[in-house]
Amino acid sequence: MKRRPLFLQLFYTFMPMMVIGIVALIFFINSAIRDFYYLQTKDELLDRASLVSIILEQTTLNSTTAVQKLIKKLGMESNMRITLIDSNGLVIGDSEQEPINMDNHSSRPEVVEAKKDYVGSSQRFSKTLQENMMYLAIIHDHDKKSLIVRVSKSLAGLNDTIYDLQKRFILIGLFVGFLILLLSYYFSQKVTVPLQHIRKKTETFVNTLNLSNPLPNYKTKELSSLSQSLNKMAIEIDKRIRIIERERNDREFILSSMQAGIIALNKKLKILSINKIAIDYLDLNENSHLGYRAKKVIKNKRVIKLMKNVLAGADVNQEEIIIKKNKRRTFLVNGTQLKKQGVITGILVVLNDITLQKQLENIRQDFVANVSHELKTPITSILGYVELLKEDMINDSQRTDFLNRVLKQANRMNLIIDDLLRLSKIESQEEDSTIELQKTLLIQILEDAKDDLLDSASNHQNKINIYCDEGLFINADSQLLREAVSNLIENGIKYGHKGKEINLIGKNRNEKTEIHIDNHGDQIAPSQHKKIFQRFYRVDKSRDREAGGTGLGLSIVKHIAFVHNGEVSTTNMENGVTRFTISLPRV
Ligand code: ADP
Secondary structure, three states, X not given: XXXXXXXXXXXXXXXXXXXXXXXXXXXXXXXXXXXXXXXXXXXXXXXXXXHHHHHHHOOOOOOHHXXXXXXXXXXXXXXXXXXXXXOOOOEEEEOOOOHHXXXXXXXXXXXXXXXXXXXXXXXXXXXXXXXXXXXXXXXXXXXOEEEEEEEEEEOHXXXXXXXXXHHHHHHHHHHHHHHHHHHHHHHHHHHHHHHHHHHHHHHHHHHHOOOOOOOOOOOOHHHHHHHHHHHHHHXXXXXXXXXXXXXXXXXXXXXXXXXXXXXXXXXXXXXXXXXXXXXXXXXXXXXXXXOOEHHHHOOOHHHHHHHHXXXXXXXXXXXXXXXXXXXXXXXXEEEXXXXXXXXXXXXXXXXXXXXXXXXXXXXXXXXHHHHHHHHHHHHHHHHHHHHHHHOXXXXXXXXXXXXXXXXXXHHHHHHHHHHHHHHHHHHHHHHHOOOOOEEEEHHHHHHHHHHHOHHHHHHOOOEEEEEEOOOOXXXXXXXXXHHHHHHHHHHHHHHEOOOOEEEEEEEEEOOEEEEEEXXXXXOOOHHHOOHHHOXXXXXXXXXXXXXXXXXXXXXXXXXXXXXXXXXXXXXXXXXXXXXXXXXXXXX
């Protein structure tokens, strides 16, 4: 549709109205002037006719020549055509023509009318004078003869006046038309300029949704209420956008704070919403997921299969799925149908990382297997010796030997059980945080530990040295830390070389206080440095078991370090020194 500017619309509306108005006015004024002029002329003609009649009355009309002469004279003086007609219509005098040359006038309308009503008038084109004329006739009784005095006047002046007036009106019309054009432009500008302004502002608002410059208050009532309404609308839109944004942010915040991965998908399995954790769990591309079909972006086939099954209404909607791409983590993936008024609209998938639980479960299973294995070995040998002891064939020395072996295996079992109980106690204290640490002199703990192992050390010809500042304090449960250091000295004796020194060193280093237990001996391969702290782990199973260990000593040390908010590690030093270090927070 072709759109015109407002000012042209106004102009096109006003212009025909103005043209019609002016034409109507011209017609009206034309006829009013004509009527007025006719009336005036008629009155004037009546006066003249009456005057002529009075003059004639006082004159004796004895000859036709005298009549004609008088009429001519009167006509000239009154600047009018005067005709005298007898009752038969015969012209007996005329100011402009010779009566002989004139027709019978009895049928002239004004004559007919005058005979009837005393006065008669008419307007018509005079063939004699070749112009428009007004005629007025009255009855004039003269010497008992009834004559008719007719006067007439040209109407040419009237037409000139009207023509002149029409010209003026047309000029005025043109001027008014031009004025209307200007006024249309002025008024349209008055309306369109603020409207353009409003339009621009509204567009800016739509593009930027920024309300910092609201629309001003215009002088025109309608424009002002329009700008106010638009301002109100903008504020309302702004409010709603903020509410929507806040709700979206809240939702995203909740989703992102959740410790589970969450994905919402529609019926076509297109991703509608997904939180960061889910993106991480499924190892998705940071930018291409929203709006994508799940099977295009999620590589794990089992997850996709579960989604399809849930959509199809499968009973089982929970599975443990290992996602290899994500460091082989195990997830519990749960799918639920999303329904609106009973109709499925999509699905919701929740992923929980159960890798740690799985690992703990494995550790527990391994632990049970290890404990069983560790206890099974001595029990099997005890059973074997008891069987032999039942035999009659054995002699006394064999009996004593078997009984000693049974005792040794029973002691070993006892040791294992003691260590297990010890470990379990420390672990539960660690979980409950029931251990109270106190500011203690480190050297005291080292000396107590050294005392615990003096006999054992002298059996192996080991010398235990202590290098520690007298005034070095640590926060510790002295009994537990003494036990840990003793365990490490015991290992130093067990696995170290005979006749070598075992050094206990205590010192501050950066933010830590470190306790080193150094012994000379066969060093542990770096690949085993972490593993030796696992329960029942031994570097050389049969040798180390022979050495009398339970495989739990370093685990106990590790947990004691934990309850002191510290840690334990081992390093291979120069000159064949194996170093175990307990590092604790510095006081
Ligand atoms: P165990 O009670 O059998 O000694 P530990 O947990 O104390 O068990 O030690 C685990 C393993 O670490 C031992 O079997 C041994 O192989 C190794 N180990 C521990 N301490 C030392 C050390 N000072 N030198 C060499 N190997 C050691």
